[in-house]
Amino acid sequence: LSVPVICIDGPTASGKGTLAVEVAHDLGYHYLDSGALYRVTGLAMRRAGLEADPAHETQIADLARTLPLRFDAGKAMLAGEDVTDEIRSEAAGMDASRVSALPAVRSALKDLQISFRKLPGLVADGRDMGTVIFPDAPLKVFLTASAAQRAERRHKQLISKGIQTTLDSLRSDLEARDLRDSSRSVAPLKPAEDARRLDNSNLSIEQSVDQVLNWWQQAQ
Ligand code: C5P
Secondary structure: OOOOEEEEEOOOOOOHHHHHHHHHHHHOOEEEEHHHHHHHHHHHHHHOOOOOOHHHHHHHHHHHHOOOEEEEOOEEEEOOEEOOOHHHOHHHHHHHHHHHOOHHHHHHOHHHHHOOOOOOOEEEEEOOHHHHHOOOOOEEEEEEOOHHHHHHHHHHHHHHOOOOOOHHHHHHHHHHHHHHHHHOOOOOOOOOOOOEEEEOOOOOHHHHHHHHHHHHHHHO
């Protein structure tokens, strides 16, 4: 009997994380934030003085395969250091996007992602959960929202943390990241053939959660 898994993929700042955490909480399932693995890999790369460049691909993949990483009560701990805030910056998002385009890095992180699939079930969010990591998942959701909405949400989030940015620069950052994520040759951001599309531009978090839980009931 295979362990149930719900995949939630979509572009930057589409609200995947919030939705996935809520759904996992409601179902009592485990949660995988696959983007955090790429973010931590980007950070480990910086600290090792490497660049997200094919010339350093093998070294970065080795770092990814042996990350001393633990998730503890929603905190990302790298070798015992709390890096939760550091990996959330826009710069860390860009680094994550760059390392994630390196095929050896993606394959180095594959087993780690699959190891999160444990009973009673898993909700996984990212870019390729439904297409590459869990292709047999009974429910795949492709979550989108307009670029304007996504930039505005990210802006509010950062302002509430006291981080100054402008809407324009956020929007151009997220569009650049989406373009790289969608156009890379390995595991590009795209909906799985059997994914359900959900545009949450005009939905509350509760409405999105209800939709996913409904689909999950139908998928049983
Ligand atoms: O989801 P998040 O913004 O944290 O992801 C950071 C970056 O990591 C993304 O822009 C994407 O390039 C990469 N990523 C990926 N595959 C995943 C999750 C994230 O390539 N499954």
